[in-house]
Amino acid sequence: MAATIRAVEQCGVRGFSLEDVAAAAGVSRTTVYRYFPDGRQQLVEQTATWEIGRFWRRLAEAVADVPDLEDRLVTGLVIGRKLMTRSRVLGSLMDADFLELIAAVQPSEPLIHGVVRDYLRDELEREVARGNVRDDVDTEYAADYLTRMILSWLGSPAGVDLTDEVATREVVRTQLLAGLIAPSQ
Amino acid sequence: MVAITGGSTEQSVLGGWDGFASPAERRVAEALLECTGRWGLAKTTIEDVAREAGVSRATVYRLFPGGKQAILDAAARAEVRSLVALISDELREVDDLAECLVRTIQLAVTFLDSHEALTFLRQHEPVALEQVLAFDRLDAIFEVAATVLAPMYGRFLDGGTAVTAGVWVARVVVSYLSTPTTDADLRRRADVERLVRTFVLPGLEARGGQYSINLP
Numbered sequence: 354m355a356a357t358i359r360a361v362e363q364c365g366v367r368g369f370s371l372e373d374v375a376a377a378a379g380v381s382r383t384t385v386y387r388y389f390p391d392g393r394q395q396l397v398e399q400t401a402t403w404e405i406g407r408f409w410r411r412l413a414e415a416v417a418d419v420p421d422l423e424d425r426l427v428t429g430l431v432i433g434r435k436l437m438t439r440s441r442v443l444g445s446l447m448d449a450d451f452l453e454l455i456a457a458v459q460p461s462e463p464l465i466h467g468v469v470r471d472y473l474r475d476e477l478e479r480e481v482a483r484g485n486v487r488d489d490v491d492t493e494y495a496a497d498y499l500t501r502m503i504l505s506w507l508g509s510p511a512g513v514d515l516t517d518e519v520a521t522r523e524v525v526r527t528q529l530l531a532g533l534i535a536p537s538q
Numbered sequence: 539m540v541a542i543t544g545g546s547t548e549q550s551v552l553g554g555w556d557g558f559a560s561p562a563e564r565r566v567a568e569a570l571l572e573c574t575g576r577w578g579l580a581k582t583t584i585e586d587v588a589r590e591a592g593v594s595r596a597t598v599y600r601l602f603p604g605g606k607q608a609i610l611d612a613a614a615r616a617e618v619r620s621l622v623a624l625i626s627d628e629l630r631e632v633d634d635l636a637e638c639l640v641r642t643i644q645l646a647v648t649f650l651d652s653h654e655a656l657t658f659l660r661q662h663e664p665v666a667l668e669q670v671l672a673f674d675r676l677d678a679i680f681e682v683a684a685t686v687l688a689p690m691y692g693r694f695l696d697g698g699t700a701v702t703a704g705v706w707v708a709r710v711v712v713s714y715l716s717t718p719t720t721d722a723d724l725r726r727r728a729d730v731e732r733l734v735r736t737f738v739l740p741g742l743e744a745r746g747g748q749y750s751i752n753l754p
Binding site for chain 1: 664665668676677680681684702705706709710712713714717719721722733736737738739740741742743744
């Protein structure tokens, strides 16, 4: 799959062939078919899924050492947006003409939503315990809302430059956290 | 209450100001939605669209060199415009920001829920729908919604914040409609009120104006 990503990076999602992948991986075309018996379509699907998994792992690593919830959300959005624009595969995902990629990724969306929501619920519960978040906040409800906002903003910043930390902090403060933070803050 | 019938021509309440260069363009876009509501996007051909719109195949291609996808994009933006026009009409007399936001979301959800082409895609061609709502296209849709909603919210908010509120509301509607949850069912007024009260109003109050949305 690393080879597929390299092939996609070189030739684009539309352009790459199984021969390119085999060459990049240093194996024969037959070997590629052994691992991906359904050929190109399967390769595209699994590579897209893998790349998305890698995206979220990188994002989790990037925010792991950030102690404050607000900083963590800001860092996540800034780095997430940078990763998305840098990756050829994820970049192609943003180009809506790649129907095969969209089809490949669509089934994993509820899964991603669920994982992000659960992560944020734990975060919010910790913040409630620390007194940073209002104690009457319904953490499940709020985590679901935050998940929606994060996914929506990452995909469609609608004119706001999320790689600009100042702008992103303002978005996080107003649209994500304003309704949640403890009144003393 | 205005009767809401998704996908029909009566929605173009703003008359000429619907983003189309000519009535023929609008007819073609409407024809595509008609056909999609009937048998889906995949099965709809340019011939079908031309026949439905009462123009020739060549005319369709002349108006939309990008083919079906270009017509679909134009149709989606036009539908957003007519939805917002409908909302503006409804909210003219409402003089409370919270009530405006709640009604905007409610009207949008009712409109999109009863939209025939959208319903067909949601049920039978989720990938095609996903494509319409994919990333950069969604940006364009948010921007259209914000541009048209902003003057309405501008009665209560400064210009930049009004645009922000417009995108925010559009974001909320698209997210909760495309990934529904029983905890927040935007078909229920109480759930919409809770969302607006919990997140949107405090956020608009807290906005320090440090970022602005650059509309094209």
